[in-house]
Amino acid sequence: MRNFDYCNPTRVIFGRGETDRVGKECRKIGRKxxxxxxxxxxxxxxxxxxVEARLREEELExxxxxxxxxxxxxxxxxxxxALCKKEGIELVLAVGGGSVLDTGKIIAAGxxxxxxxxxxxxxxxxxxxxIPLVTVLTLAxxxxxxxxxxxxxxxxxxxxxxxxxxxxxxxxxxxDPENTYTVPRDQTVNGIADMMAHVFEQYFHPVxxxxxxxxxxEGLMKTIIEYTPRVLENPxxxxxxxxxxxxxxxxxxxxxxxxxxxxxxxxxxxxxxxSAAYDIAHGAGLAIVFPQWMKYVLDVIPHKFAQFAERVxxxxxxGRDDYSLGLAGIERTKQWFQQIGAPVTLKEVGxxxxxxxxxxxxxxxxxxxxxxxxxxxxxxxxxxxMSL
Amino acid sequence: MRNFDYCNPTRVIFGRGETDRVGKECRKIGRKxxxxxxxxxxxxxxxxxxVEARLREEELExxxxxxxxxxxxxxxxxxxxALCKKEGIELVLAVGGGSVLDTGKIIAAGxxxxxxxxxxxxxxxxxxxxIPLVTVLTLAxxxxxxxxxxxxxxxxxxxxxxxxxxxxxxxxxxxDPENTYTVPRDQTVNGIADMMAHVFEQYFHPVxxxxxxxxxxEGLMKTIIEYTPRVLENPxxxxxxxxxxxxxxxxxxxxxxxxxxxxxxxxxxxxxxxSAAYDIAHGAGLAIVFPQWMKYVLDVIPHKFAQFAERVxxxxxxGRDDYSLGLAGIERTKQWFQQIGAPVTLKEVGxxxxxxxxxxxxxxxxxxxxxxxxxxxxxxxxxxxMSL
Numbered sequence: 001m002r003n004f005d006y007c008n009p010t011r012v013i014f015g016r017g018e019t020d021r022v023g024k025e026c027r028k029i030g031r032k033x034x035x036x037x038x039x040x041x042x043x044x045x046x047x048x049x050x051v052e053a054r055l056r057e058e059e060l061e062x063x064x065x066x067x068x069x070x071x072x073x074x075x076x077x078x079x080x081x082a083l084c085k086k087e088g089i090e091l092v093l094a095v096g097g098g099s100v101l102d103t104g105k106i107i108a109a110g111x112x113x114x115x116x117x118x119x120x121x122x123x124x125x126x127x128x129x130x131i132p133l134v135t136v137l138t139l140a141x142x143x144x145x146x147x148x149x150x151x152x153x154x155x156x157x158x159x160x161x162x163x164x165x166x167x168x169x170x171x172x173x174x175x176d177p178e179n180t181y182t183v184p185r186d187q188t189v190n191g192i193a194d195m196m197a198h199v200f201e202q203y204f205h206p207v208x209x210x211x212x213x214x215x216x217x218e219g220l221m222k223t224i225i226e227y228t229p230r231v232l233e234n235p236x237x238x239x240x241x242x243x244x245x246x247x248x249x250x251x252x253x254x255x256x257x258x259x260x261x262x263x264x265x266x267x268x269x270x271x272x273x274x275s276a277a278y279d280i281a282h283g284a285g286l287a288i289v290f291p292q293w294m295k296y297v298l299d300v301i302p303h304k305f306a307q308f309a310e311r312v313x314x315x316x317x318x319g320r321d322d323y324s325l326g327l328a329g330i331e332r333t334k335q336w337f338q339q340i341g342a343p344v345t346l347k348e349v350g351x352x353x354x355x356x357x358x359x360x361x362x363x364x365x366x367x368x369x370x371x372x373x374x375x376x377x378x379x380x381x382x383x384x385x386m387s388l
Numbered sequence: 389m390r391n392f393d394y395c396n397p398t399r400v401i402f403g404r405g406e407t408d409r410v411g412k413e414c415r416k417i418g419r420k421x422x423x424x425x426x427x428x429x430x431x432x433x434x435x436x437x438x439v440e441a442r443l444r445e446e447e448l449e450x451x452x453x454x455x456x457x458x459x460x461x462x463x464x465x466x467x468x469x470a471l472c473k474k475e476g477i478e479l480v481l482a483v484g485g486g487s488v489l490d491t492g493k494i495i496a497a498g499x500x501x502x503x504x505x506x507x508x509x510x511x512x513x514x515x516x517x518x519i520p521l522v523t524v525l526t527l528a529x530x531x532x533x534x535x536x537x538x539x540x541x542x543x544x545x546x547x548x549x550x551x552x553x554x555x556x557x558x559x560x561x562x563x564d565p566e567n568t569y570t571v572p573r574d575q576t577v578n579g580i581a582d583m584m585a586h587v588f589e590q591y592f593h594p595v596x597x598x599x600x601x602x603x604x605x606e607g608l609m610k611t612i613i614e615y616t617p618r619v620l621e622n623p624x625x626x627x628x629x630x631x632x633x634x635x636x637x638x639x640x641x642x643x644x645x646x647x648x649x650x651x652x653x654x655x656x657x658x659x660x661x662x663s664a665a666y667d668i669a670h671g672a673g674l675a676i677v678f679p680q681w682m683k684y685v686l687d688v689i690p691h692k693f694a695q696f697a698e699r700v701x702x703x704x705x706x707g708r709d710d711y712s713l714g715l716a717g718i719e720r721t722k723q724w725f726q727q728i729g730a731p732v733t734l735k736e737v738g739x740x741x742x743x744x745x746x747x748x749x750x751x752x753x754x755x756x757x758x759x760x761x762x763x764x765x766x767x768x769x770x771x772x773x774m775s776l
Contacts, residue, residue, distance in 0.1 A: 001402075001403070001565075001627055001630040001631060001634065002403065002444035003403025003404060003405075003406060004400075004402050004403065005399070005400070005401050005402070006399070006400045006402070007397065007398070007400065008396070009395070009397045010395070011393070011394070011395035012392075012393070012394045012395065013393050014389075014391060014392050014393070014394070014647070015389070015390065015391025015392065016391060017391075018391060023469045038514060058647060082510040177389075208627075209627040209630070209631065211611045212607060212608065212617065212631060212634055212635055212638065215603075215604075215606075215607030215608075215610060216603075216604050216607050216612055218603075218607070219600060219603030219604050219606070219607050220603075222603060223599045223600045223603055226599060227599065239389055239596075242389040242597070243389060243597065243599055243600060246389065246600060246647060247600055250600065274541065303713055323502060331721070
């Protein structure tokens with residue numbers, strides 16, 4: 001086991017009906033609230049009206065910042081920071097999926113920073129404090145509700161980058177599974193692909209003697225696989241939505257990686273270039289890239305892929321060596337993505353070979369990536385070509 | 389899934405050599421330290437000298453409170469609280485196993501309380517704040533290093549009780565596996581029995597739809613079973629000690645129960661009466677009582693015991709119904725306790741039938757216990773008789 005330093009101070013309020021606690025939880029912290037949200041969906045499904053009523057009951061002074069988009073932009077963050085500074089906002093309330101929560105995190109941190117919030121993406125250590133952040137999650141996917149990551153896109157520079165700093169943990173996150181009942185099928189699938197990819201990034205590594213973290217990662221994968229059909233067949237299956245939501249949170253709250261292999265985090269930066277260039281869904285991009293990355297690194301850790309095949313997919317060994325068994329596990333993973341309706345080739349999302357070289361170059365712009373195999377531009381390009 | 393509210397703010401610093409950070413971590417918090425520890429063992433193995441040197445380097449003003457015993461006493465807590473109040477202590481440093489850490493927790497909370505700290509055991513809600521608590525763990529067992537429990541014995545009343553309150557989470561816990569190299573074999577076994585029992589208390593419950601928490605509990609049990617022979621055969625196997633230490637922490641940091649079944653916690657109060665009356669090791673008492681409790685409740689949740697037999701012990705079903713398969717899992721559990729050298733009958737620890745009735749009565753003194761089966765005095769007595 002590696003040495004590590006872990007502290008996750010986010011308070012999670014989980015369950016049916018807990019959305020109604022949003023007013024009181026905000027009121028405990030302050031009176032002037034910046035309420036960040038996305039598009040029209042929370043108005044259609046009634047979450048907006050419900051949150052608004054609870055905030056009104058507590059007589060909070062609410063400033064709204066709607067219109068956060070998927071692959072959220074730094075411009076929207078800047079707008080929020082300016083509003084917070086001008087109005088003396090005491091806390092940020094983010095109601096939405098990962099894009100909204102990430103935007104809320106960087107607004108909360110940017111409010112305590114004199115410079116431009118994009119600086120955080122040049123140097124994570126410039127994040128030193130934030131105003132409190134309350135979140136109400138409406139999409140099970142990124143784990144942003146209980147982690148210290150925030151991914152933001154800069155349209156001017158064409159970059160989509162992640163910042164990571166313990167300051168960014170939300171203060172309180174309300175996880176009400178009923179808020180995901182109306183998530184459309186394709187977004188549900190993308191969210192599930194995203195959380196599965198988070199587990200992959202933390203499970204496939206060359207670090208020995210991480211048995212508990214391995215088993216917890218396997219437990220997450222098996223549970224996601226078991227419960228995915230339930231939410232796809234019946235979008236209002238409460239326990240189905242609850243289990244998937246909880247898996248999404250546990251898949252990326254840093255527990256697996258800190259006490260495990262420390263995190264591979266290779267396919268995420270590769271995918272970020274896909275979604276920055278083509279604006280495809282993050283989960284879709286990951287479902288495409290991951291099986292190809294797996295094949296690319298299989299020869300370095302065949303024992304881990306064999307363990308994955310046996311424990312997660314229940315594939316019997318039948319005399320095969322680790323490499324062959326591991327390969328069968330990778331094939332099964334790709335089939336599963338197809339089964340649940342995720343794309344597994346770039347072609348399916350309309351991406352051809354034209355810009356692969358450009359994206360490969362950008363993925364390693366700040367240095368080589370990966371742990372199991374260290375990847376430079378040529379290696380990333382090869383994985384992208386395999387994904388066509 | 390049940391609704392829940394979870395927040396675990398303890399910072400864990402884990403790994404080889406991290407003991408040396410104790411001085412700086414204390415210094416970040418304050419200058420006047422009450423250092424709580426147990427008997428002579430930390431002087432023999434050098435942990436005392438090492439901690440003392442680090443505290444001296446930071447020029448901390450240190451007040452010592454040694455002599456905390458297993459099944460720690462409220463008198464020692466009172467002594468610590470008086471010292472903290474008199475000297476204006478700013479933080480408590482607890483260096484030891486669960487008994488020392490629990491004593492440190494109640495001293496830290498008692499320092500912020502006007503009345504007698506035993507009041508906390510009459511009414512947990514009287515715990516409202518504490519001075520900061522830093523811990524250095526020297527025994528993998530209770531999980532006290534990352535949870536909000538503290539078990540204390542009152543010799544006057546003959547009671548051994550647990551208090552539970554979010555205030556009691558340690559501020560910082562240093563988990564250095566090398567600090568457990570010198571733990572004797574019987575204490576290592578008792579610690580392992582204790583952590584296994586913690587998982588049992590949170591795994592066997594009638595609440596449906598807790599698939600992730602089930603798999604994580606199973607992952608803990610399988611890892612403990614796999615790594616126990618390593619630490620028994622080679623007490624200085626670093627990764628063996630590290631994995632067992634991490635399992636002990638994860639087995640009781642409230643994550644399994646909050647997002648799971650909410651916790652059974654039946655065998656713990658029964659065992660507390662055994663160790664209060666006879667001063668036996670807590671882990672030993674649990675290894676004796678648990679298999680009998682399992683048999684006693686098997687008919688209520690046979691499916692859970694069947695799942696346990698299949699997933700944890702890899703016992704094939706071979707046409708058996710849940711009850712028979714579950715019974716095989718329970719028998720295997722008892723055999724495992726025997727294999728690792730834990731007692732499985734009261735006779736082995738010198739307890740006869742004489743005081744069973746008295747202990748059964750005391751176990752339910754504050755009301756019936758248990759969830760899977762609610763137990764009154766007669767039911768507890770039956771389980772104790774089965775354990776003879």
